[in-house]
Amino acid sequence: MRLQAMIIGLLVSAVLASTPAHAASEPATKMTLPAAPPECDTKAARIDKDFPTGAYQSCTVADKKHFKLIIAPEDEGDINCSAWYAFRVHAERKTRIKIDLDYTTCGHRYWPKTSTDGVNWDFMDPKFVKVEGERGERTARLTLKVGKEPLFVAAQEVFPPSVYDAWLGEREQASFAAVSVLGRSAHGRAIKLLRIAEPETKHRETVVLVGRQHPPEVTGALAMLPFVETIMGDSDLAKAYRARFETLTVPLLNPDGVVYGHWRHNTGGVDLNRDWGPFTQPETTLMDGLLKAIEADPDRDMRVLIDFHSTNRDVFYTIPDELPTDPELFTKKWLELYQERMPDYEVNRDARHTEGRPISKAHAFDVYGAPGITFEIGDDTDRQLIKRIGRESAIAMMRTLLETPPPANLASAQR
Template sequence: MHISSQFDSGNIKVISADDASNIRLAINKDHQSDFYQWFHFKLHNNQRCEHVLTIENAGQSAYVEGWHDYQAVASYDREHWFRVPTEFDGQNLTIRFAPEYDAVYFAYFAPYSYERHQDLIHNAQLDIDCQLQILGQTLDGRDISLLKVGEEGADKKVIWLTARQHPGETMAEWFMEGFIDRLLDEDDGAARALLNKAVFYLVPNMNPDGSVRGHLRTNAAGVNLNREWADPSMENSPEVYLVREKMLATGVDMHLDIHGDEALPVNFVAGCEGIPSYDQRHRSLEDNFKAILLAITPEFQDVKGYEKDQPGQANLTLASNWVGEQFKCLAYTVEMPFKDNELLPDHSVGWSDNRSSLFGRDMLTAIYRIVDDLR
């Protein structure tokens, strides 16, 4: 029996693996950080018996509530991911699974590899409406890549989407893949109409270093990028610094920052009602956008979510709050579940890579419906 995580986004520590019925594991912390929750590893064993894998430090992870009613995902081919029986006793996360083949991968959510990220951005640049730009490099020397879709114009709205500030939230890049695929579809009427009215700036992966390292929440320096927007630096958070500089150069009429939430089993958005400049126009834009999403897809809801900030009490180190205040624009954090969408449960795959991608496609319709009101 062999257990390995020496690959892109891999993360696990083997305590002992002498017996298939008692495999003891632990999740490694993000580099220079106490955050941990993301795991991704391969089990290779030709025994067809039940394997009992216990992650013994789950009870001290970043979001312990995320383990309740959670099921891990597994795959034989790294393309099709399915849920496997998983239990949490308050300390140990235990996966019970009898493999049908010699090797099986386990992960916290369907991984989105750096290689697939490269395929996404380089295939997108082949479209006549798309330009691939490099804003600079991360601390590990990887490109901070931006897709510009459409042309600027005096009457054109400027719409930004950023994703995966927290690298373990891989559903965010699956979302972006679906969004980009639809936006570049020349046969899609909503996409064509949008590009007549807006130019898009898209960052599918804000944190490529953390993604490759197998981090949950931080970059190569152990910095949480979504707490850097008020005062980023090239030394600690070049990813935010360079994206923010580009935003200041282009202006922003709308911004969606795409994330995943460990605990809540629903899709929802978090607005910037606590920023100092929040007013009735801002509230109307937010309310209208949520109403549009509710009408478009049953995957979205507006009952469960984060507690709203009190007036003037927003944390301006968060992307959506900083952008909403800086540009006086519609700025939302979009959250998807690691578990399942309890409104439309799927016991086989839960909330998944494919459902995230479809939600991204739906989001384009919502933007189309509100684009005329953004400025």
């Protein structure tokens, strides 16, 4: 883990320090344009967004120590109010500046975080953040102490593709793990697949994990990583789980949207988690192909699909228990065991289903009969608690699945 942290830290710091946003993860065959000159540059400070995830619509100068950023969604389509922003401040000497965040729609949502290295992030002290207005009219004024060291400010921790690459590289060192390229995004970025399974057993029950369909939903990613690391652990439970189950993880389905700092969509102007069924986008088409390949393989059977997201609270959106899933009542048993392991924490569940709704959890159930779960983490949930959530929910999932009889086609094959 220490090596992993070092690798991630070095990669993120290097990328954020020197790379224009649109060049950060472009494939080598694409030509990248030089960074545009900063829009806001005074004798006191300058502001830019030329790093992966950097985003605002425009910047204007009120006076040499007072700036205004207009925050806007990536397109004019129907947008969820995930009002992402990320920028960097440079100064020649220590000073204080004010930055107003104004929004074309939706209003201020995410409490600002700051970092000097792009790796370690802190929530801004409330005494330096003034939020005014109600709901879609909210604005924010930030008072920042800046100096010669660049200061990053973002809606959530910056979590670009380089972090996933470093993390996947570390995971791939395990003898039971393999990383491959599932396919590419609309702009040619690699969408990677991590397969976890002990190599001896041919017949597999399959768990599918997917993340980052929506670019700003960083807390879901912060839970997904320890969830997967727990599955890959050295415990007897993890070893027994890997001997019976394969886990297919697609941690970053929307890399274009992440790099460009989108609120919700991919570069096709589509909410990917409203495209399961139509599969009109290259990113969701890859997931359709993956699930169909599992279904077509007589030696595999999809048991669960879990989709990691973020919202205003910690909650699991699930299929209702009265609808028959295979495994039967898996979600109920899993979340009850998870609650037992988290006695000082309330596990929230919202069980509902609309047939044909083009979201991942509904598609998993409608087409494959498998329990689909949307695993939501709150925007402001304590980051240490998120690690615990990831770990304990993974332990509860493995225990629950191991107590579940295998499907008939695989049970007979395993005899």
